[in-house]
Amino acid sequence: MNDHQALWQRLKEENLVEKDNPSAPVSSTYLPIRIMQGFAGWIAMIFLFGFIGTILDWSFNDNEILFIMLGGIGNIIAFFIFRNNTNSDFIQQSGFVINLCAQLLVSWGIWELNNNSDAFNFFTLFLYQSLLALIIPNFTSRFLSTWFAMLLLFAGLAESGIYFLNTTLVSILFVTIWIKDEQWGKRSNLWSPIAYGLAFSLIQFNGFFIFGEEIYSFFRNYPSHWITPYTVWIRDIVIAALLIYLSQYIRQQLKIQLNSRLGIAITASSAALIILGHFITGLSGALLLLIMGLIKQNRLLISFGITAFIGFVSWYYYLLSMTLLNKSILLLVFGVCFGIAYFILNKLSSTQKESTHKTSTTRQSAWLLLAPLLIILVLVNANIYQKEGILKNGQLILLRLAPIDPRSLMQGDYMRLRFEIENSLLKTSEEDKYNTFDRYAVVTLNKNQVASFSHLYEGKELEENQVKIQFKLRYNRIRLSTHAFFFEEGTAKIYEPAKYGEFRVAEDGVLLLNNLRDKDFKVLGYNSP
Template sequence: MRRADDAQTNSLKAKLTQSGIVLNASTLPATLETPWFVRVLQAFSGWLAAFFLLGFIAIGGVFVVESAAASLGLGLVLIGAAFALLRAAHSDVLEHLALAISLAGQLLVGWAAIEHWNNAAYVWWSMLGLQSALALVMPSVTHRGFSAFAASVALYLAWVTAATGMAASGIVLCALTALWLNEFRWPRRIKEMQAWGYGLALGLLVTQGLAHAGHPLPFLYEALDSNLVRLGVWMSVGLVALAQLILFQALFNKQPLASVRWVTYAAGAVLLGVTFYVPSVGQGVVVMLLGFAIGNRVLTGLGMLSLMLAIGSYYYWLDATLLTKSIALLVMGTLLLGLRFGLHRRWEARIAHSSDGSVDNDA
């Protein structure tokens, strides 16, 4: 019997080791981490060195920007050099130096795309492809996060040219939700998954700010009289609903109560109705709930910031007097506090009832 237990334990250890999970970590020598202020100074040194280096290159190669082919070639060379430097980098100085060189190469590639195509949509789609590839292949967590952020912004700007920018935010929201819910599915890729997740979250927040700067309210859509814009609104609401469904299904695997499911689906339907008239509220709530579900405080904070930005934008652009706005805020705040109080009391009563039932069954 003991031999069987030892064999099973060894098999489990082998599987954990193959997945990249180190056992008996306490017996390994502790590594000293560099203080944050030293890392900031090293990052600043790397960017400063990169600016001097790129300045010398720019002085000797001004003619490059006059040719799309030369800009593309030099940009790809700089990106390749950054890739090689990142593979050999073992310090923050070299990593940030490589990141700055890569950024310069991306700008040259973008300039070549602008010179080649007169259509802004083609430029942004090409940048989306470039950033997506860099997010997958670059051997740096910082670079992967930055590329994921840039890819989400490029996707939004590409869809804006077709007057359906809000739908792009919905696509990023669905990708963000699915990514964070599968954070630990591949143990060897946890850092990369987190980098992509944070990059998409920041990109979603930035695109939300860009959308609000463009007056993304339904009553302003009516003034534009554009069917494509209305289609973008409907697509955005549908994608928010899909992200909700993905999140709810993951949560319901841990919550078998049918009554809780129906209440959750009803609340989700109400949220979708609000999202149609107050854009970005749905995505803010989904990101906040996602942060609560996986225990990520940073993601929860980003969701709360997104929600406040959506409500603040709606309050600012709403065509009503300050008295009407104040009364509306007072009523909504009172209703939300009452809803929170009622749900909290009901949840406590249900937990007490379940515990009493378990005690009776044990008796």
């Protein structure tokens, strides 16, 4: 008896179904042939649209309305292809490519038609993608359109100076749709891909896995408006309300009294998570994914939550606006909250009817909850051990500090830094300054270990007084290991005469800032993140 048959048998025992187990349809086409047919559909449609696009570019380069009309026709063709629900993989994949190319034509036409208002274009394309998510009857197309819509909404709000409302709106939609998944019924083909698209968007906005640098650039390149500071509080209030709602939903499902010990523990955990979410930006999305996954016993949602949480921790570890001690305290409190959540899972298993399958499922859920914590602890400690090794055994070099805006020099308990070598590195990358890549440079050390730029590393053997260092080019900005130096609050004047930054360089070229020195190479103090 396979899993499908076992599930059907359990449903019959619970009197939820009456008919015999329906036989699952088996495709008569060999799987490799189906893959080849689908791939052939992609190749055929890409070449076809490439040919059509070339003709349009030559003949109708300035006709934006035509692009939009052709894109709309492509969407209609894709709609009828998917609506016929053909079993041909070639036709299905052809419809998918037609739909994507049509979206490209519409986006191109809208952008060329109105190139004076980026915000208007973003919001227009957001509505367009939202409409496609509702209309196009295909799981993958609806999933991608939902994701595209959330990205466009984010960009439009950022262009308008409202940076945090997108996460708020995505969270509301995510909870509203997923909490009522039992009511999807025959509309599951519509709501399921949209729900997963929203879940994927939460992962991205928490971990910045895809287009992370592009997303982060919106926070740097667009001006703030009067409403911008309030969006943070709006986001926190809405997320707090959602967490309270989910915690009370769990309590009601388990039939736990609010004034009982477990009820108080659930309420206290919710309050702690709300407070942590305010201080730790990006945590709330991972929490919503994890909690919803546990409520619905959905392994994919739990996996999404774990992925978002790992991405959040990897970003949070390098957050320069908070000391390592404060990070450790907050993560400790977060661990306590997870411990209470584990206790609640045990309570859930004891209050429900016992069966081998249910016990196994509960244990799996508990391990899914604890596994990310164990993985994170191992990764974080391994990373710390590696960094400490570099600080202890790495090659010592000194980089000259460059002038920086005095208003940005001191930021509470850390100092923003620039280094002279960045100007030389940027000049050597002039042709690619608006791209993103990681490269290596060779610096030459004088008798005082002060480094000066020599040339870009080409894999050749270095001289005795030369060191290879890694640098990153991000949209006309050079990044070394860090541009922030932490110090004890109230000691800023000690570091005002700083002229050099001491780095330790690993064998692979990675740099770590160790301390600052004055013009006489005297150590002023050590970096204390």
